Amino acid sequence: MRLWIGLCLPRLPLEVFCPRWSADSLGVVLEQEQVMAVSPLARAAGIKPGMRRAGALMLAPQVRLHERSPELEAQALQAVALALLQYSPLVAQGEEATLLVDAGASLRLFGGVRALCRHIEASLRALGYTAQLSCAPTARGAWLLARAAMRRRRVLGMESLTRRLDGLPCALLPPARPYLEWFEGIGCRTLGQLRHLPRPGLQRRCGAALLDMLDDAHGHSTELFVWLEAPPTFRASLELFDRVEHADALLFGARRLLQQMTGWLCARQFAVERIQLLLAHERGRVARPPTVIDLALGEAVWRDEHLVRLLKERLAQLALDAPVIGLTLEALQVQPMAPPSDSLFPEPGGTPQERQRLLELLVARLGTDNVLQAAPRADYRPEAANQWLPLPAKAGAKNAQPDLPPGLPGMPRPGWLLAQPIALLMREHRPFYGSPLKMVSVAERIEAGWWGQSQARDYFIAEGLDHAHYWVYRERIAGCGEDAAPRWFLHGLFG
Incomplete structure (x- = not known):
C-alpha cells in the first residue's frame, strides 16, 4: 500500500x-x-x-x-x-x-x-x-x-x-x-x-x-524527490530562549535533541551505547566551560524512552553553578542495531535488556556506589570467593574478573552465607545447633589461603530434627593427631 x-x-x-x-x-x-x-x-x-x-x-x-x-x-x-x-x-x-x-x-x-x-x-x-x-x-x-x-x-x-x-x-x-x-x-x-x-x-x-x-x-505522473540523508555522526545543538537556572527545567530541551538522535539512529541502523549532553553557560568575559553529563549504557538502545528517564534522574540531582543558555547532544559510541530475539517464549521477569535498563535507572537515582553486583574472585574459601563492585561505568564493559581456579566443586551452596562462621557445641560426639545435626552429604575438602591465612576444612550438609539444612564444616588443624577433638562451625543456611 x-x-x-x-x-x-x-x-x-x-x-x-x-x-x-x-x-x-x-x-x-x-x-x-x-x-x-x-x-x-x-x-x-x-x-x-x-x-x-x-x-x-x-x-x-x-x-x-x-x-x-x-x-x-x-x-x-x-x-x-x-x-x-x-x-x-x-x-x-x-x-x-x-x-x-x-x-x-x-x-x-x-x-x-x-x-x-x-x-x-x-x-x-x-x-x-x-x-x-x-x-x-x-x-x-x-x-x-x-x-x-x-x-x-x-x-x-x-x-x-x-x-x-x-x-x-x-x-x-x-x-x-x-x-x-x-x-x-x-x-x-x-x-x-x-x-x-x-x-x-x-x-x-x-x-x-x-x-x-x-x-x-492525482497520480498521473511519477513524482521525484531528494530524500533526506542522515549524517555519518550525530551532534545537535539547541539554543535556549532564556537563561535556565534549574537543571530539571532542561529536560524538555534534552528531549528535543533525543528525538533527533532517535531518528538518526533508526536511519543509520545504529544503537547508541554512550551519549554526552553538554550544558553551555555564559560566553564572553564570564565564560565558563560547559557542564558535561555523560551517560554510558550497559545495553545499546535506539529509542529515547530509557534515555529520557536516565537524563531526568541525572538532571534532578545536578546543581548548576551558572545559568544554562544552550544544550549540545552527541552520540559518542554506537554499534550496529542488534536483531530482535528469536526466542519463542518471553523470558520470565523481563528480558536481559529490560533488567539492565532497570539497573541503569537505579544507578542514576541512587549513585554508583549504592548499586553493587557480585564479582567472583579466584579463591576457594567461601568467605573470600566473592566481592561486591559497582556496575561497570562504560557501556558494554564488564568488571575485571580474574581467572577462576580450575575444577571448582559442583557441591550445593547455601543461599545465605554467614558473615562469620559460628562455633558449634558438641553433644554426644555430634555438632549441636538447636538440635543434634546429622550429616547428609559426603565431605567436601577445601584448602586455600596464603601467608598465614591458610584454611583446611571439610564441609558437610547437615540436617536438624526440624529438617532444616545447614552448611557446616569441620576444621582440620595441622600438626594435631587424629584423636584431637574436632571443631565444628556453622557457615551457611539452606533455603
Whole structure:
C-alpha cells in the first residue's frame, strides 16, 4: 500500500522563537517591520498579523520582538525531518514548510495509519512544534491536504482523494497564485474546476508547472524527490530562549535533541551505547566551560524512552553553578542495531535488556556506589570467593574478573552465607545447633589461603530434627593427631 504523510508546520516562524513549552511568553515575529506571527498572549493583547512594529509596541510595551530568521527556520525544519526518520527512511522536504514521508512500508510496524499518526504527533509535541498532518496515496495530494485547513485530512483511496482535492481552492497551488484574478473572472475557484479546463489553453496561459502539480496530485505522473540523508555522526545543538537556572527545567530541551538522535539512529541502523549532553553557560568575559553529563549504557538502545528517564534522574540531582543558555547532544559510541530475539517464549521477569535498563535507572537515582553486583574472585574459601563492585561505568564493559581456579566443586551452596562462621557445641560426639545435626552429604575438602591465612576444612550438609539444612564444616588443624577433638562451625543456611 502506497501512503504518504504530509506535515505542514504553519506556525514554524513563531515556534522557532516561542515553542510550546513557553506558550506563556508574549512574543511577536517581525518580517520587514511588520508583524508576521503572534503568540496567544500577544493576540489576546490585541496584536494581529500585518501590524507595524510601532503598533505592536503601543499595545504591549513588554512584548518580545523577534526578527524572522530563515536560517533558524531551516534548522528547525531539518530537526523535525531528522526526527521523522524513526518512522520511515524516506523523508523529503516540500514547499512552504512542509515535510513528506513515504510511510507505506511502516504501517504494519506501527499498527496502522492512526497509530502511526499518533506516534508522529507525539514526536512533534516533544520537539515543541505543531503541525497539520495528512495522509494520501500521492505525495502532492498529501501536501495539498496538509496545506488546506480541513478537518478530515486522511485519504487512503484515489477516488476519495480526487473528490477531496476537487473541493480545495486554486490558491493552494503556488503556480496558480499569479493568475487568481483571471481564475476568479472565469468562475474557476476550485481544483476540480481547474482540472476541467482545456489543458492546451491552460498550459499556454499559466505554464506547464501548474499542470504538472495537478498530475502529481492525482497520480498521473511519477513524482521525484531528494530524500533526506542522515549524517555519518550525530551532534545537535539547541539554543535556549532564556537563561535556565534549574537543571530539571532542561529536560524538555534534552528531549528535543533525543528525538533527533532517535531518528538518526533508526536511519543509520545504529544503537547508541554512550551519549554526552553538554550544558553551555555564559560566553564572553564570564565564560565558563560547559557542564558535561555523560551517560554510558550497559545495553545499546535506539529509542529515547530509557534515555529520557536516565537524563531526568541525572538532571534532578545536578546543581548548576551558572545559568544554562544552550544544550549540545552527541552520540559518542554506537554499534550496529542488534536483531530482535528469536526466542519463542518471553523470558520470565523481563528480558536481559529490560533488567539492565532497570539497573541503569537505579544507578542514576541512587549513585554508583549504592548499586553493587557480585564479582567472583579466584579463591576457594567461601568467605573470600566473592566481592561486591559497582556496575561497570562504560557501556558494554564488564568488571575485571580474574581467572577462576580450575575444577571448582559442583557441591550445593547455601543461599545465605554467614558473615562469620559460628562455633558449634558438641553433644554426644555430634555438632549441636538447636538440635543434634546429622550429616547428609559426603565431605567436601577445601584448602586455600596464603601467608598465614591458610584454611583446611571439610564441609558437610547437615540436617536438624526440624529438617532444616545447614552448611557446616569441620576444621582440620595441622600438626594435631587424629584423636584431637574436632571443631565444628556453622557457615551457611539452606533455603
